[in-house]
Amino acid sequence: MQIIILAGGSGTRFWPLSRRQRPKQFLSLEGGTSLLQQTCSRLEGLADPEDVWVCTTERLAPAVREQLPQVPAHQVLAEPQGRNTAAAIGWSVSCIPESLREGAVAVLPADHRMADGPAFRQVLDQARQAVEERDLVLTLGIRPHRAETGYGYLELGEVLDQGSGLRRVSRFREKPDLATAESYVSSGNFLWNGGIFVFRGTTLLSLLEHHQPELSSGLKAIAAEPHRLAELYAELPSTSIDYGLMEKIDVIGTLPLDCGWSDLGSWQALWEVAAKDDAGNAFGGPGAETSAALQIAARDNLVWSEGAAVALVGVEGLAVVNTGDAILVMPREQAQEVKAVVERLAAQQREDLL
């Protein structure tokens, strides 16, 4: 199985810890190695480093190669510019040698969390078998526990394999509105799209040829004249794999993934999965132990500090993040609003803090 890790993200939702030069996939949010490194090491026993391809941006490629020295350097693919996930996946697949493209290819986001590695590997291996046996596009499905409007939803259809739980997806619906999301969740017949796709490489390229002909011909042009990558890549249509392909095709299958998945989409999401003290406070970063001992009548807070001891007194439900040059204090549950801070810094051209 060939693996494509999508590592071009430049999200701002973990500011001030995430920066332009250090986006989320490079962070060690729970200590130890980075999310990118974990994504790679999680494959152990399932795919060798020589089977791993990482799609990232030119700016981030050096950091990827540094964090993943075991992956062949030429398999760290540097997009000249971001053209969204359909282009990134299509280009990555077309970079895989033709002989290997016939087999299963898995696409993994670089910045997700899986608490249970063995369970993840088992499902990914079942997915590989499934696409080898049946020519489906598989997306691993997460049991939804809230009416999230930022995800895609998979409507469960025909059971294809009792043992693995493989089912056909009768409908793929990206980012529904709240009422729709609520009805999906309460019906019990939908899974979240976890952003992990498995398919035969050749199948993916055929589907693009049919549903995204402009993208497909652009990728062929790049393959024919790789020295014109920068120029040709810039002309690729920009669309997500979800809107651009998944919503259009009817050969989707899903396997349920129950492995403590989180896309760690915000400080709030990190707090949800983090270990907590008796008062519900969670701590991260090099200053964690000292901070943990300095909580007084403080409940349900997330403290992430690079160095400084953080004393909280009588506060509840806050995210407090310190990186030495910047400090963020906000209610955890408003964590999405951090983007407003980043926008303001951009307007002020504070490159040092972006």
Next chain:
Amino acid sequence: MQIIILAGGSGTRFWPLSRRQRPKQFLSLEGGTSLLQQTCSRLEGLADPEDVWVCTTERLAPAVREQLPQVPAHQVLAEPQGRNTAAAIGWSVSCIPESLREGAVAVLPADHRMADGPAFRQVLDQARQAVEERDLVLTLGIRPHRAETGYGYLELGEVLDQGSGLRRVSRFREKPDLATAESYVSSGNFLWNGGIFVFRGTTLLSLLEHHQPELSSGLKAIAAEPHRLAELYAELPSTSIDYGLMEKIDVIGTLPLDCGWSDLGSWQALWEVAAKDDAGNAFGGPGAETSAALQIAARDNLVWSEGAAVALVGVEGLAVVNTGDAILVMPREQAQEVKAVVERLAAQQREDLL
């Protein structure tokens, strides 16, 4: 007039900014010079540096001499150990040459704020005249605006001088309970003791001889054998000037002091006197300007940061203080609780953060 500045305090209420080696009087809470330096420079035109005596501890004396190079070094008096304000004031007065002790002596806390320097100087000069004319112990009185239980209260008696507003104090009551404080404030007939005393040096020593004979004889022993200071000072009774003398004597007068006084007793008190943006947020420290530009739906907060930019999103009424090695986040109005953090650090023997 001779001036005694009491600069031996080791308060913890501005932690993490205040530390054992850098207590409040050395801080520049509102930018510019420190509270100690302001206390000294505020006297300009009223007393020369040669007339200033600073009573502090052995540990803090070098920092005092560094911050106040204009004060003769031998007039920075270093207590071998703290024995409370009655001893500190008595000892300081007895260090003043006998010829000067006959005249007015003013005792000033090193860490109070006076917004209006000229008004302060005018009242202090009136106080000097008053003690030269009448042999009273004067304490400058602050119009109370809340039922504070941590201060002393002066009950106003006979008017002694219409022009300056000099009045006899019929009763001096240190730290009343809340109900009493409320009745005092609503009566309109009480002022707060601002901790600023003016008296003839000789009068103060006579009063101590009468009301604190043990302290008085201890001070005489020190004067006779100054080389035994460490040993003799340790034996002085430890009491405050308020309980030990002011509550016992009936020769107290007061002048009302209306000069934007604050004892800056907490982060809350600093917020109260600070300049604020339209949303009620106040900023201090070297990072103030950057932080001020990063407030989003944040109201009535105090941000004090040594360097790092502090972004607040959707929070209200917090004190957020950063010193690089420590960060404090708490509701402003609970600011007194910061002592609990300091106690915990002491229990953990975190000398680096104390």
